[in-house]
Amino acid sequence: MTALIIFAILAILLVTGMPVSIALGLTVFTFLFGFSDVPMDAIALKLFTGIEKFEIMAIPFFILAGNFLTHGGVARRMIRFASSMVGHWYGGLGIASVLSCALFAAISGSSPATVMAVGSILLPAMVRQGYPPQFGVGTITSSGGLGILIPPSIVMVMYAVATSGMVVTGPDGGPVMSASIGDLFMAGVIPGLMLATMLGGTTMWRAWKKGYPRMPRAPMIDRWKAFRESVWGLMLIVIIMGGIYGGIFTPTEAAAVSAVYAFIVAVYVYKDIKLSDVPKVLLNSAAMSAMLLYIITNAVMFAFILTSEQIPQGLSAWIVELGLGKVGFLLVVNILLLAIGMVMEPSAIVLIMAPILYPVAMALGVDPIHFGIILVVNMEIGLCTPPVGLNLYVASSLSKLGLTDVTKATWPWLLTMLTFLMLVTYIPEITLLLPRLMGM
Amino acid sequence: MLRLLDRLEEVLIATLIAVATVLIFLAVTHRFAIGFAADLVGFARAREMTGLADFARSMFMFVNSLKMTWAQEACIYLFVWMAKFGAAYGVRTGIHVGVDILAERLTGNKRRAITTIAMSGGILFTAILTWIGTDFVYHVRNGGQTSPDLEMPMWIIYLAVPLGSALMCFRFVQALHLFLTTGEIAHHDHGSVDGLDEEAEDLAKGGHA
Amino acid sequence: QDKIIIKFSHVVAPDTPKGKAAARFEELAELYTNGAVDIEVYPNSQLYKDKEEMEALQLGAVQMLAPSLAKFGPLGVREFEVFDLPFIFADYDALRKVTQGEVGAGLLAKLEDKGISGLAYWDNGFKIMSANSPLKSPDDFLGLKMRIQSSKVIEAYMNKLGAVPQVMAFSEVYQALQTGVVDGTENPPSNMYTQKMNEVQDHATVSNHGYLGYAVIVNKQFWDGLPEDVRVGLDKAMLEATEYANSIAKDDNDQALAAMEAAGTTEFYTLTDEERAAWMEALAPVNEEMAERIGAETIAAVEAAVSQ
Ligand code: NA
Ligand code: NA
Numbered sequence: 001m002t003a004l005i006i007f008a009i010l011a012i013l014l015v016t017g018m019p020v021s022i023a024l025g026l027t028v029f030t031f032l033f034g035f036s037d038v039p040m041d042a043i044a045l046k047l048f049t050g051i052e053k054f055e056i057m058a059i060p061f062f063i064l065a066g067n068f069l070t071h072g073g074v075a076r077r078m079i080r081f082a083s084s085m086v087g088h089w090y091g092g093l094g095i096a097s098v099l100s101c102a103l104f105a106a107i108s109g110s111s112p113a114t115v116m117a118v119g120s121i122l123l124p125a126m127v128r129q130g131y132p133p134q135f136g137v138g139t140i141t142s143s144g145g146l147g148i149l150i151p152p153s154i155v156m157v158m159y160a161v162a163t164s165g166m167v168v169t170g171p172d173g174g175p176v177m178s179a180s181i182g183d184l185f186m187a188g189v190i191p192g193l194m195l196a197t198m199l200g201g202t203t204m205w206r207a208w209k210k211g212y213p214r215m216p217r218a219p220m221i222d223r224w225k226a227f228r229e230s231v232w233g234l235m236l237i238v239i240i241m242g243g244i245y246g247g248i249f250t251p252t253e254a255a256a257v258s259a260v261y262a263f264i265v266a267v268y269v270y271k272d273i274k275l276s277d278v279p280k281v282l283l284n285s286a287a288m289s290a291m292l293l294y295i296i297t298n299a300v301m302f303a304f305i306l307t308s309e310q311i312p313q314g315l316s317a318w319i320v321e322l323g324l325g326k327v328g329f330l331l332v333v334n335i336l337l338l339a340i341g342m343v344m345e346p347s348a349i350v351l352i353m354a355p356i357l358y359p360v361a362m363a364l365g366v367d368p369i370h371f372g373i374i375l376v377v378n379m380e381i382g383l384c385t386p387p388v389g390l391n392l393y394v395a396s397s398l399s400k401l402g403l404t405d406v407t408k409a410t411w412p413w414l415l416t417m418l419t420f421l422m423l424v425t426y427i428p429e430i431t432l433l434l435p436r437l438m439g440m
Numbered sequence: 441m442l443r444l445l446d447r448l449e450e451v452l453i454a455t456l457i458a459v460a461t462v463l464i465f466l467a468v469t470h471r472f473a474i475g476f477a478a479d480l481v482g483f484a485r486a487r488e489m490t491g492l493a494d495f496a497r498s499m500f501m502f503v504n505s506l507k508m509t510w511a512q513e514a515c516i517y518l519f520v521w522m523a524k525f526g527a528a529y530g531v532r533t534g535i536h537v538g539v540d541i542l543a544e545r546l547t548g549n550k551r552r553a554i555t556t557i558a559m560s561g562g563i564l565f566t567a568i569l570t571w572i573g574t575d576f577v578y579h580v581r582n583g584g585q586t587s588p589d590l591e592m593p594m595w596i597i598y599l600a601v602p603l604g605s606a607l608m609c610f611r612f613v614q615a616l617h618l619f620l621t622t623g624e625i626a627h628h629d630h631g632s633v634d635g636l637d638e639e640a641e642d643l644a645k646g647g648h649a
Numbered sequence: 650q651d652k653i654i655i656k657f658s659h660v661v662a663p664d665t666p667k668g669k670a671a672a673r674f675e676e677l678a679e680l681y682t683n684g685a686v687d688i689e690v691y692p693n694s695q696l697y698k699d700k701e702e703m704e705a706l707q708l709g710a711v712q713m714l715a716p717s718l719a720k721f722g723p724l725g726v727r728e729f730e731v732f733d734l735p736f737i738f739a740d741y742d743a744l745r746k747v748t749q750g751e752v753g754a755g756l757l758a759k760l761e762d763k764g765i766s767g768l769a770y771w772d773n774g775f776k777i778m779s780a781n782s783p784l785k786s787p788d789d790f791l792g793l794k795m796r797i798q799s800s801k802v803i804e805a806y807m808n809k810l811g812a813v814p815q816v817m818a819f820s821e822v823y824q825a826l827q828t829g830v831v832d833g834t835e836n837p838p839s840n841m842y843t844q845k846m847n848e849v850q851d852h853a854t855v856s857n858h859g860y861l862g863y864a865v866i867v868n869k870q871f872w873d874g875l876p877e878d879v880r881v882g883l884d885k886a887m888l889e890a891t892e893y894a895n896s897i898a899k900d901d902n903d904q905a906l907a908a909m910e911a912a913g914t915t916e917f918y919t920l921t922d923e924e925r926a927a928w929m930e931a932l933a934p935v936n937e938e939m940a941e942r943i944g945a946e947t948i949a950a951v952e953a954a955v956s957q
Contacts, residue, residue: 017543018558019536021527025565042696042710044572048520048598049701054512054818057519060457061464071634164820167662167693175662177845180824247829249468250821256464256515273634282454287628290453290526291535293519307695345537387541439827471794474813478792500792509804509816583707583763584725588799589816591723 050300060289061255068262087215091207101143115144134409142413145380150192151185299351341382524604534626566609573602670894677886733802780833842905
């Protein structure tokens, strides 16, 4: 009953279109005034301490690093490299755009920016080569989602932050250690490559069926040149993953170091950004980070209310009692997240839903890293589903196609992503193989 | 006057993120340098190279005499301030994401009403925060707590909440006023990427692929 | 008549010594006050996290806590940092002379100005050092990056050993030790075991060089407002709970050490008398360095109490 009241208030406030962070905060206050005896002071504390965790600081650093390198020039280098490698396959530029998105994802934690950067260059090129615009739109809208699955990923940091420090028990009653940012990044690699391959496969198959044009095979020397040009950007992911696993720094420190690296590459190596443009990049990154940190603060407060009203605990007991089991529960989770993903943004969904679903998942014996990746894949699909899907919006504005047309064009790839979601959900090894190999 | 406030807000948050980044970068470099010097001492000792060992030892002593244990704490507080003031800046530039499907579909008076409600929600929330925040800071000041590493008074750090919320409240009032008088709503494009025009030009000239 | 509700919040699991002692106190307190009091224990940071709980207590959002003694320095009562000094307590007997004597009571009394009443000291245990290389002499620490919790005293003694102290969030420690971002750390055996740090540390030295403990505290205004008979009942319950807490804390550490030795991933070393003397000699200057912070008279009082 309490849960219903809380979520009803939240839903009503959200529908007005007010910022998600404000809606979360107002829900808490409304509930406190009207329905609860939790003292106001108890809540005030959370406003101050909600983001006082060093792990959370990875978010602004990764955003800053991504913003230095989210530039048309960097995208062009990735695209040139990708098309020199796979442009001669079936699907030509289409398959090159999947690869470009995957490469761009390794420096950016944002999906819509990936769609924008790759799409604005490749879409016109594809149309000029005789592809129907729908084909390019479908490829790029879906592949853009790789941004949050291939590390670095802001959504993964959000999941780690939302679940770390939660003391939950496994099916045997023993405590479960939550997933660290490092674990999640490592776990995202194989699923990321696998999804890229599957999206590429779909692209190839459709191109082959329709007989779309291929490009001439690029000579070795061109490939090498394109690789050398793009390698500076791609080193970012090497620094992050290598630094974390080589014992040089913690994930948050890796994020700060990668921001400094990205600055040097953008300003002094690529010279895409002038020194005088740097304050603008800083300002944009600060604003974007502040928006996310603001959501986190209010989501922490919201989670506190839920916990003090015993809602996750009650839900957990209820679902365990239902006897859905792991298989049934994960199916329900996927359906629920896909539904919410249609109307809300990924970071807010993860912050609100992870604390609620996580204890249940752990009680049923789902691995905390695996559960995180399932959430991320759902968020990725949510970016491509109407009515609210940032990837769709960006693709629509790029292609001048309406939202409905873009959605229709994306369908084959969306089906591929749903298939992939099922595989990731029910074959935990896809996710856990690499972290286990690394001895985690 | 207002322009000055806008500018101050921008300079403040951009500086905070820059300082935090440089600080953590230095802390990592510092730790790396210490590890390197210590390894060098061990290396030289094992090979009985006394000159190198002495040099490495004094290098180690020097780097280790610079203390960076406070860096993480400082980074957290810099970002707390950035988050509170950045959120206010975000209202001005429309960066806060919301579920605006309904508002987008409505027209005329209905749209006007729902948007006014949404923005008033922002005003109400931030006003409450300013009030609670001030009260809280007052309590903490009496408690006399300091932060563990920097040993800074906590109330100064926590001042970010009432100040940031007050500014944010003001930004919401401004936004509502702008909407009611002109019908405009600030909107940030979350998929924006710089440098695409140059690339498009390049493309038009047949510059690639 | 309505029951008096006491919210007792702590940040560890219910099955740890502190968690069990809190549960025991709940049981005894309700018994000795004839049900006039209802203790609500909130474990696992369910209500407030480590960083928040002190303010929550001062604001009256919770009534009772058992924070680590290290939390009182930042609160403005730096005398409590005396507990962090290396080798200040030779063993549990020496420790009890302080925590159950006048000096301990005097320290708790200093919290009154902060709106807090101190009721008792609960043990966590004595700390051991761990790293990926053997730690027999102070020289073995040279250049080692050691994770510590925020504390000026701990920072000072790690520096004295030639180690490089690193402040790091608890949640990041395991991976940092595993990958080698830091080389070692210090913990009571029970913490080391529950955090599985023995899996990622090759060597540990049972140095017992430092003490980790808690103080059970209450909101002063709330406490002073309780009826006399209720407070007497609660005091009695606290006395028994404290005895229980300290006995199980010691057992817990002994068991954890035995379990880690059995697991075989870490080589445990016990210092010889000469080696221990060398450590103590190396760290002796720390007391002097810290005298200005902690207060020379507090250090002297503790030293006098333990040598009685
Ligand atoms: Na990414
Ligand atoms: Na969607």
